Amino acid sequence: MKLLIAKDTDKYFGSQLRELDFPLEILAIDPEDSSNPSWEFIPECDAFFLSYQFLFAIRDNHELFKPLLNLTKRMKFIQTGYAGMDDPFCQAMLKESDAVIANASSIHAIPISHYVFSQMLRWNKRIDQHIELQQEKNWSPMGGDGELTNKTLLILGYGGIGKEVAKLGKAFGMNVIGIRRNPKVCEFADQVVTMDSLEKFLPLTDFLVLALPNAKDTDNVIDKSVLEKLNNSAMLINVGRGNAVNEQDLATALNKGELAAAALDTTKVEPLDSASDLWKAKNCFISAHDSAHSLLGLPRAFQLFMENVKNFKENKPITNLYR
Numbered sequence: 001m002k003l004l005i006a007k008d009t010d011k012y013f014g015s016q017l018r019e020l021d022f023p024l025e026i027l028a029i030d031p032e033d034s035s036n037p038s039w040e041f042i043p044e045c046d047a048f049f050l051s052y053q054f055l056f057a058i059r060d061n062h063e064l065f066k067p068l069l070n071l072t073k074r075m076k077f078i079q080t081g082y083a084g085m086d087d088p089f090c091q092a093m094l095k096e097s098d099a100v101i102a103n104a105s106s107i108h109a110i111p112i113s114h115y116v117f118s119q120m121l122r123w124n125k126r127i128d129q130h131i132e133l134q135q136e137k138n139w140s141p142m143g144g145d146g147e148l149t150n151k152t153l154l155i156l157g158y159g160g161i162g163k164e165v166a167k168l169g170k171a172f173g174m175n176v177i178g179i180r181r182n183p184k185v186c187e188f189a190d191q192v193v194t195m196d197s198l199e200k201f202l203p204l205t206d207f208l209v210l211a212l213p214n215a216k217d218t219d220n221v222i223d224k225s226v227l228e229k230l231n232n233s234a235m236l237i238n239v240g241r242g243n244a245v246n247e248q249d250l251a252t253a254l255n256k257g258e259l260a261a262a263a264l265d266t267t268k269v270e271p272l273d274s275a276s277d278l279w280k281a282k283n284c285f286i287s288a289h290d291s292a293h294s295l296l297g298l299p300r301a302f303q304l305f306m307e308n309v310k311n312f313k314e315n316k317p318i319t320n321l322y323r
Helices: 007-018 052-060 062-072 088-096 109-124 127-135 160-171 195-204 224-229 247-256 297-313
Strands: 002-006 025-029 045-050 075-080 100-102 152-156 175-179 191-193 207-210 235-238 261-264 284-286
Touching (some): 002 007, 007 025, 052 062, 052 297, 062 075, 100 297, 109 160, 109 235, 109 261, 152 195, 191 195, 195 224
Parallel strands (some): 002 025, 002 045, 045 075, 075 100, 152 207, 207 235, 235 261, 261 284
């Protein structure tokens, strides 16, 4: 079986691949250099670990886009390092490669859930105000709400990320409600319901977490009509895709005090335009789509690749099969 991986992957994890109980030939290349060896002459391979090193390399150097796309056309199975497949390269690969493809859905759920709760506690414990008071050398107690116990956490998009958020929510003693197309009982949620129930829960919600994919039916699901129904002391946190939020409606709601706070790790257009009203909206906390970053991200993605290499070899179901 012939595998294609990045040089760093080979350096840190190649020994694990070589311990598999079937013969392997491993080709290791530099994601930032398509000439040494020339990607044009890399032969057909059984499996390709399209780790984030490759995806970040083409993001920073568009000249690598076409050579990498041509490379994917000679692969039988591809394991991507991205959870979503809406990235321009992934879309091109889906169109032009005939490979079996798996995404990395849910491997980023733990760091993303930690981001969600860092933002919740940031707001709940008034961390930003404490920083300002310290800078002013002003000893003024300010506790905020104090704790998350009994707060209502509404998760719109109850998949792998949503479940990790719910798991932490229950650890904090929160009332957790998940929303998904096909509700399933989950030990971490008090209720899992359909989108039809959204309006009913909005006035009761303290934290609305969005973990939705980019799709036509998720465009602007959070708009003025939804924000008006939310509890005005609520906080919105988006760790899904930016298309889900009408950004002007959100900025207006924040500035009018119709919503207490928002944390956005994703926006409709990235980077967020410098002219966007969100930059200066009241209590709007913006990060550059980095909530998934973790030192454990690559090891988790590699373990998924190893699992799927065995699955592909043995004609077993592929974990996170996209197509």
